[in-house]
Amino acid sequence: MDRTPTGVIQWPSLAARDGNMRKVIGVLREMAVTWGPALALVILYTAFSIGDARFASLANLKTLASQSAIPLILATGMTYVILQGSIDLSVEGVMAVSSLSCAMLLRNSRTGFDLGVIALLVGICVGAMFGTLNGILITRLRIPSFMVTLGIWSVTSGIAMLISGGQPPEIRDMSIRGWALGETIGVPNLTLVALVCLVIGYLLQNFTRFGRYTYVIGGSEEIAKLSGVRINFYKVLGFGLCGLTAGLGGVLESARLGLGHVEIGAQQMFLTLTAVVIGGTSLSGGRGGVIQSAVGVLILTVLANGMIFIGVTPYLQKAVQGVIILVAVVAATWRFRARLRVVK
């Protein structure tokens, strides 16, 4: 009512009712957007549990927790890049370099090193370094993130290939392997790491300048710039964080599988992007968050795992997955469909 321009004749009561209706619809819509993906997750979980009771067993809950660990870590970093309106396609390559540099420094079948935890840290740092490099190239050379990260994907895969040289190092450090495969009070250790990551991601997002500016940059880079936000700095930080999580993902996957490998991150990039988008983070930036992305990851994990339980033939699984993803994306982002047209 307040916003009604003066001098325009209005029927107060009708306008009020209309406004209330709109408010209610608005709230409902808002709720659908916020809770849609979570609802989809609950529906999927219930449906699979009805399909096969063993799906809801404790053993499988543990399996789901373990399977979502690494995608959760990757999605946390990717969320920041996408919130800023950029994209990072180099995840798989960065994971490969991190995986190999870490594996070559742990006790392994190829080299004489045995650095233990330091090797893990080196692997993670290598990831952060390439992420930062992504950010610097994008902001300094003003090349779209799409192109830069695609290039870095190739570069990092190439370096990984060079380190590997056709002989992927098998990790022989059994204490680290044991930790990566093990669990603490019934929760897989990697899942605990993922949860810590998620919490840190959430805190960064909501309680730091970096987090708030990330939304501002994604909403409108122009406005952010005019308001005096150091866009370039926060973008480099965003890509650095994404590289760091990719590095962490590569290192942990290696520790779990006992292998440094060029293909350690195979198909992770699209999985992560899909999870982030399904969760409701907009590809054009400024909307979404790490918790939404986590819901997206869980949807994909439940889907892949559940299809094995209800016995969808492998020949059909990809198609079924595709259809469900499409439905989820349409449902989650219906309201923003005009804004989502990043690629026209």
Next chain:
Amino acid sequence: MKKSKLFGLIAVSLFVGTVTQISNASAACDKSQIRFVNSMREISQPYHGDLDKGGRLFVQWAGLSDSQYVLQLNQGDTDKQVSLMRSLLATNPGCTIFNVEPNNLPAVRQMVEIANQTGAWIVTHWSHPDGFEPFNGNDHWIGHVGVNGLDQGESISKELVKAMGGEGGIVALQGILDNKPAQLRFAGLKKVIAANSKVTLLDQQTANWDRTQAFPIVQAWLAKYGDKIKGIWAANDDMALGAVEALRAAGLAGKIPVVGADGIPAAIEAVSKGEMVATASTDAYYQGSIGFAMGYCVLTGQVPPPKQWTNEHRDFYLRLITITKDNVNQYLKPPPASAFAGDWACDKIWSRDTGAAS
């Protein structure tokens, strides 16, 4: 345009004719002039690394210079595989031997046609298009060394069933579903299951030949079937090793038998540790070198030209090696060149022929 093309064709065919005549007349190249080209996908996998090592081992064994060895990697790009071949053949085609791991079936046809046109020599591996054979007038296609995927699948399945004591449920990890070796290996498993009434196939999923993808599938199976799983079958070693790691996470490594195929070093190690029961190896060292041995013997005139060989000698299935705990010790270390003397000598180049490929 047409005229110049025509002239080009005539020039090329005259040139080819001359080269062919020379090579047939003398049936010889100077040893130091021969180039040995290994054409393969990439070397990020141990299998490909071993192909490369096998090729180098042969060149050293024959007392030739390392500079005569050429490695061509195509990263899975068929056009690249073909164009790499074509560009190398700008010089000295008649004394160049290609040992080829073809990217796909069309690559075989294209590369053989280039060999026929330029006078280069070629040996192919794995599979070739149906009805397109070395002995159908492809005189420069020395031979094809095929791999019988059905046999491969069958031999590891038998070992698996044996380790299970002849009964119980099996879960199977398939390769890429529309890939021929994947289908044949799985057919081998089904054949063995059909012959053992107490063995059932609980489920099959694809992990696309990949260790990372096998891991979560096996986790899900363990949650779904629990101790009904008495054996895990994988269409290759990489997936088998992913299964072993998923078992390790559940404290079951070495307790549920796992089989794979290819014979990669990590799998051989797993067999020796008792975490895998068997793997079927094509012997990458052999595959990476046998084409060179054949070509070398032809070009130095130690065997007759290929067109005088029997059809079987030009297209055969190679003998597979099933590695189990009984024989694993001899495969734990990279083989010395002497291990292949019985395959590379010119009177023994068909030592692993198990019959005509179909």
